[in-house]
Amino acid sequence: MQIINGKETALEIRKELAQAVASRKAAGKKIPHLAAILVGNDGGSMTYVGAKVKACEEIGFESTLIRFEDSITEEELLNKVNELNLDQEIDGFIVQLPLPAHIDEKKITLAIDPKKDVDGFHPENLGNMVLDLPGFLPATPAGIIELLRRYNIETSGKNCVVVGRSHIVGMPVSIMLGRNTNPGNCTVTLAHSRTQNLEELCANADILIAAIGKPLFIKENMVKEGAVVIDVGTTRVPDASKKSGFRLRGDVDYDNVAEKCSFITPVPGGVGPMTIASLMMNTLRAMELNGK
Numbered sequence: 031m032q033i034i035n036g037k038e039t040a041l042e043i044r045k046e047l048a049q050a051v052a053s054r055k056a057a058g059k060k061i062p063h064l065a066a067i068l069v070g071n072d073g074g075s076m077t078y079v080g081a082k083v084k085a086c087e088e089i090g091f092e093s094t095l096i097r098f099e100d101s102i103t104e105e106e107l108l109n110k111v112n113e114l115n116l117d118q119e120i121d122g123f124i125v126q127l128p129l130p131a132h133i134d135e136k137k138i139t140l141a142i143d144p145k146k147d148v149d150g151f152h153p154e155n156l157g158n159m160v161l162d163l164p165g166f167l168p169a170t171p172a173g174i175i176e177l178l179r180r181y182n183i184e185t186s187g188k189n190c191v192v193v194g195r196s197h198i199v200g201m202p203v204s205i206m207l208g209r210n211t212n213p214g215n216c217t218v219t220l221a222h223s224r225t226q227n228l229e230e231l232c233a234n235a236d237i238l239i240a241a242i243g244k245p246l247f248i249k250e251n252m253v254k255e256g257a258v259v260i261d262v263g264t265t266r267v268p269d270a271s272k273k274s275g276f277r278l279r280g281d282v283d284y285d286n287v288a289e290k291c292s293f294i295t296p297v298p299g300g301v302g303p304m305t306i307a308s309l310m311m312n313t314l315r316a317m318e319l320n321g322k
């Protein structure tokens with residue numbers, strides 16, 4: 031069994047990006063500039079956005095954090111999105127999800143200029159992904175693909191089961207793994223809450239991707255001997271023994287599953303840091319895509 035070290039891999043990518051920034055600087059080219067919009071005070075969102083800003087600083091990207099109160103109106107948020115769309119200094123930006131219930135996330139996502147959509151959530155970028163055209167790949171699925179690539183994990187012809195059909199992880203990663211690319215060429219099954227015989231289905235997977243957001247959902251009996259298990263879950267569960275009062279839990283019952291796997295990602299230190307690394311890769315690509 032090998033633990034896939036996402037934290038270390040993300041660090042490697044960040045070093046590569048820092049080099050790319052340094053050579054851009056030396057050539058007198060523009061430094062990538064990422065902006066992030068954060069609405070409200072959700073603990074998880076603040077942590078993730080903070081980590082993104084920190085990653086920018088380490089790599090040498092410019093970053094701008096834009097914060098709003100929960101009470102911001104949809105129109106005010108749309109105005110800010112439009113402003114960032116037009117701002118020549120900003121190469122890419124994200125609007126951290128989830129947004130307060132009175133704001134329509136779809137409307138906001140549609141308002142982002144696809145050329146600055148480094149989250150890869152805009153339908154134009156999802157369409158480009160499906161058709162193998164250049165664009166931005168969603169950060170978490172791209173991070174998963176990058177881990178499979180860097181660990182030389184064979185995917186071609188493998189039976190891959192993705193559990194969870196979210197628009198930002200399950201659905202896009204199922205498409206990416208089914209494409210005629212390497213990594214890719216999997217036979218993919220996208221499972222969800224209505225799937226019948228889920229346990230049996232998972233137990234037949236060569237590659238199992240858990241993206242449901244339910245702590246410890248994937249049990250030992252759902253994992254095949256020698257399977258590759260990718261855990262996308264990051265749920266904060268209360269834990270009095272921690273200073274923060276919570277601990278991070280994946281979707282996989284790691285302690286009982288790990289032994290059976292050929293490869294497994296831990297939580298924390300697996301897919302999470304790769305999401306941020308992919309976002310940074312997308313931000314650098316934004317410059318290339320936009321001819322800067």
Ligand SMILES: Nc1nc(=O)c2c([nH]1)NC[C@@H]1CN(c3ccc(C(=O)N[C@@H](CCC(=O)O)C(=O)O)cc3)C=[N+]21
Pocket residue numbers: 077078081124125126127128149169170264278297298299300301302303304305306
């Ligand atoms: N517009 C938008 N884009 C996103 O990419 C986005 C989002 N909204 N909303 C929420 C999810 C979640 N997400 C994570 C990013 C990093 C970690 C991460 O780095 N986790 C660390 C631990 C961090 C901790 O200690 O809490 C780890 O797994 O090792 C986790 C989750 C990005 N998301």
